[in-house]
Amino acid sequence: MRILVVEDEHKIANAIKQGLEQERYAVDVEYDGDAGLGAALNEAYDVMIIDRMLPGSVEGLEICRQLRQAKNHTPVLLLTAKDQIKDRVEGLNSGADDYLIKPFSFEELLARVRALMRRPAAAQTNVIRVGDLKLDTISYDVERAGKKIDLSAKEFALLEYMMRNAGRVLSKDNIISHVWDFDSDILPNTVEVYMGYLRSKIDKPFSRPLLHTNRGFGYTIRDKAA
Secondary structure, eight states, rough: OOOEESSOOOOHHHHHHHHHHHTTTTEHHHHOOOHHHHHHSSSSSSEEEEESSOOOOOOOOHHHHHHTTOOOOOOOEEEEEESSSHHHHHHHTTSSSSSEESSSSHHHHHHHHHHHHHHHHGGSEEEEEEEEEEEEETTEEEETTTOOOOHHHHHHHHHHHHHHHTTBBBOOOHHHHHSOOTTOOOOOOHHHHHHHIIIIIIIIIIISSSEEEETTTTTOOTTTTT
């Protein structure tokens, strides 16, 4: 899953990025309001973490407002040093979904990010299921028919994104925009290669496939027996 961090304090931004990447998220960072707004409006993210006070012509509250005006409903966690109730109310009224006061622990930020990701109807629990395949977004355990499956970090991220969108045909561009960050070295066949890795672990050892190719359109995961 892909996360945008907009934070002008480089030390904080880079610490958040490093911590989230260790938790298997793809993370993009912008350090000012204008670049942050551009990324927020033009790229696909699953959660955005935005500092309230930012250099540039727009600050965090305005980014939230413009996102909502553009009918972009990506969950937003607003970071701020302002801890008055009126400040929290203003932040939430601007369109933010949650509010975290500095200084904060990374463990709390991670818990709030996970909570925001659970909000969509397709993911009301830490455990996502498609047929007899089960993925736990907290423990990172993956099982099919009771058999544990070991995945790399990127394989896990790809499978999680597909399972959260089970039944939808996902184009290569959809997949790249949610599973890889700006700085990743993406080759034309990168998605095909990783789909091959997943098939060898998720499908081939079992009696029926869950991963399907819609030629010319993309990939989907679904249980045809359901």
